[in-house]
Amino acid sequence: MRTNKYVKVLQLGMQNEMEYRANYWLQMAGFMLPIMTQIFLWLAVFGSSGQARVLGYSLPEMLVYVVMAGVTGKLIATGFEYEIATDIKEGGLAKFMVQPVHYFAYRFCRFIGGKAVQSAVVLLAAVILLLCLSLDGHIGFELSHILLYILALPGALVLNFVVYYALSGIAFWVTESAGLFYTLSLVIYVASGTVFPLTIFGDALxxxxxxxxxxxxxxxxxxxxxxxxxVLEAAKGIGVQWLWIAVLAAVSRWVWQAGLKRFVSVGG
Structure with missing residues (x-):
């Protein structure tokens, strides 16, 4: 029964992702525009610089980075922190405190359910775009690199979830937290390397x-x-991913335990 309960939540996440289909497809098309802009930007940068490598990347490597950074950022994107803030502010969290549903597990299953639907479309768009670039002679792929990416992606997804779940606890102390979440999201967006490779900031940063x-x-x-x-560096990085997941899961548990002591159900 406990397993079936969270399977239903996962299915709910899948259904919710496709509830407004026109909006869904517009979002899918919209995320491609920044990627295309960056492709043309870096083609112009490499063309005008006359250098084989910029920021430590060759042109093929940079094109792959631009496409897959945008794709990966879309795959792991959250948004549930605003829903959590609303639950806390309006008292909706109270129903989870009296029902046999763990709020963390509920949010995680719903998050994964939504990503299951989204990932298929986003990855298909990425494959088509990368194939077009490879046919143009710009890039090529090695199977070992693709496998390393696939192995690193689950850790990236779970890590981003626990980062934002921990941050969502701020709503226990800040009534209007939407602006704060937006600002923190922009900082994380840059610090994650989604906009540019982090080498653009110099060695120290x-x-x-x-x-x-x-x-x-x-x-x-x-x-x-x-x-x-x-392969060794990738294996080490995956280990660091899961170490951070464990640390941030503990932090989020502490934040939520402290926050629930302040929680008062008003409305809902």
């Missing part, structure tokens, strides 16, 4: 970012795909 969990959500798995990492 790149090393600093490597000490934070955010770079292991996008920068690390995409570098595995571009061939910037050896």
């Amino acid at each position: 790149a090393r600093l970012f490597s000490l934070l969990p955010f770079s292991y959500t996008v920068f690390f798995p995409v570098n595995a795909l571009t061939g910037k990492l050896t």
Whole structure:
């Protein structure tokens, strides 16, 4: 019964993702526009610089990075932190406190259910785009690099979930937290390497970012795909991913235990 309960939640996440289909397909089309913009940007940068490598990347490596950073960022994107803030503010969290449903497990299953639907479309779009670039002679792939990316992706997905679940606990202390979430999301978006490779910030900041969990959500798995990492480095990075997951899961547990002591159900 307990397993079946969370399977139903996962199915609910899948159904919710496709509830507004026109909006869903518009979002899927919209996420491609920044990727196409960056492709043309880096083609112009490499063409005007006359250099074989920029920021430590060749043109093929940079094109793969741009496409897959956008794709990976979309695959692991959350958004549930705003829903959690609403549950806390309006008292909706109270029903989870009296029902035999663990809120963390509920949110995680619903998150994974939505990603199951989204991932198929996003990855298909990525394959088509990368194939077009490879036919144009710009890029090629090695099977070992693809396998390393696939192995790193689950850790990136779970890590991003626990990062935002921990941050969502801020709503216990900040009544109007939407603006704060938006600001933190922008910082994480940059620090994860979704916009540009982290090497663009120089060696010192790149090393600093490597000490934070955010770079292991996008920068690390995409570098595995571009061939910037050896098998040993990739294995070490995956280990660091799951270490951060354990640490942040403990942090989120502490934050939520402290926050629930402040929670008052008003409305709902």
